[in-house]
Amino acid sequence: MAHRFLRTLALASLGVVAQFGAAQAQATLSAVKARGSLICGVSQGLAGFSQADATGKWSGFDVDFCRAIAAAIFDDPNKVTFKPLSADARFDALKKGEIDVLSRNSTWTMGREAALGLKFAAVTYYDGQGFLVPREPAVMSPLELSDVKVCTQSGTTNKDNAKDFLGANNVKHEIVEVGSPDDMVKAYQDGRCNALTADSSQLHALQIRLAKPGAAVILPDVISKEPLGPAVRQDDPQWFEIVKWTHFAMLGAEELGVSTKTLPAALASAKPDVKRLVGTEGALGETVGLTKDWAVRIVRAVGNYGESFERNVGTFSNLGIPRGMNQLWSRGGIQYAPPVR
Ligand SMILES: N[C@@H](CCC(=O)N[C@@H](CS)C(=O)NCC(=O)O)C(=O)O
Known part of the structure; x- marks a missing residue:
């Protein structure tokens, strides 16, 4: 030494x-x-x-x-x-x-x-993190969700932000972790989750891959900073x-x-x-x-x-x-x- x-x-x-x-x-x-x-x-x-x-x-x-x-x-x-x-x-x-x-x-x-x-x-x-949900039943904000299963990709800031935000606001939820954008789309369409959370730009990219993009909406709330x-x-x-x-x-x-x-x-x-x-x-x-x-x-x-x-x-x-x-x-x-x- x-x-x-x-x-x-x-x-x-x-x-x-x-x-x-x-x-x-x-x-x-x-x-x-x-x-x-x-x-x-x-x-x-x-x-x-x-x-x-x-x-x-x-x-x-x-x-x-x-x-x-x-x-x-x-x-x-x-x-x-x-x-x-x-x-x-x-x-x-x-x-x-x-x-x-x-x-x-x-x-x-x-x-x-x-x-x-x-x-x-x-x-x-x-960018900033948002939520994609079904158009029906209509909600204006993730704060209105309840008993929601939220899909997010593992290894991202999005998972921790979602936990912080939904936890701090007493929204009853379950986080479903998946490994790729393909899995996000599949899990949502198969009903394994009824909301997606990701950076807004990525939600746009996921939405156009859904079988019926118009049946989903990206809520206006942005819950984080994602530079x-x-x-x-x-x-x-x-x-x-x-x-x-x-x-x-x-x-x-x-x-x-x-x-x-x-x-x-x-x-x-x-x-x-x-x-x-x-x-x-x-x-x-x-x-x-x-x-x-x-x-x-x-x-x-x-x-x-x-x-x-x-x-x-x-x-x-x-x-x-x-x-x-x-x-x-x-x-x-x-x-x-x-x-x-
Ligand atoms: N900006 C966030 C999220 C990045 C991220 O990986 N988002 C997913 C949303 S679907 C994605 O882009 N996945 C692409 C891939 O795994 O190829 C971070 O840096 O943690």
Whole structure:
């Protein structure tokens, strides 16, 4: 023990430990480049967020985020290997290095960062937990439910929130834990539960899979805060910056009106903010190990934040979710990107 301590001390005095630390700190980007693809942890199949079609092609809001990182690194949004993960398996997979980033409707909580040793890089989707119930008999609020069997997925914040909320409000209930969105839909349709609780966005994704979506309603009550975003391991500060600024590039592009349609104009723009974002002035992308056109690569591949939101989950998509809190701060929402400068 003392031996090891003295050796560490000796190495530290030579600056060896610091150098080793720096090499480790950039390991993820180098590993991704050497492998030729990003390994992204996603859900097992959730419409609008991450779902594979019959040919195995993944799409969705969380999938776009993985593709955006791949575009920033490789200038190719297809250089991603998607790893579907259950709620129970996701954080372990990240900790063990089986994935480079988790982009799977995961709520940022103190316990998941501090206790699990992970870092949430951004909030890509501000959500909150709700309830889906049969349209008949009509209820306005989960507080009106009684003797209710509520299905929720194990390994989620939703189970504990439901217990807290229903318990504190003396709603007689039983929690039925299931393991996947498929099981949620099945358990509800088989009558093993008569309400579903999950983040509101996920309730929308589940509702459209019911045999009769119109026979169910999502109640307006929101019982929790569910800031959803990508997570990484704590040991690689450069990788954390790449993931975080990928989100801010998409958001900043929307703030500045830079989209797939306006990209040619943006590249010719004389506006200083636009020039810094698209890299016609400065080379900020290089400070995180990327290229100066990193944000252009991202927008060209998946669009800006608003384009990705609308295409996958927005009002005119299958899910039909309004922007709400996820609107830009300048338009009444709380999505806000720090300056690229
Ligand atoms: N945001 C919550 C809930 C996340 C979650 O896993 N929700 C379920 C709702 S159905 C889901 O998305 N499952 C997808 C899957 O297991 O593939 C959390 O981080 O704990």
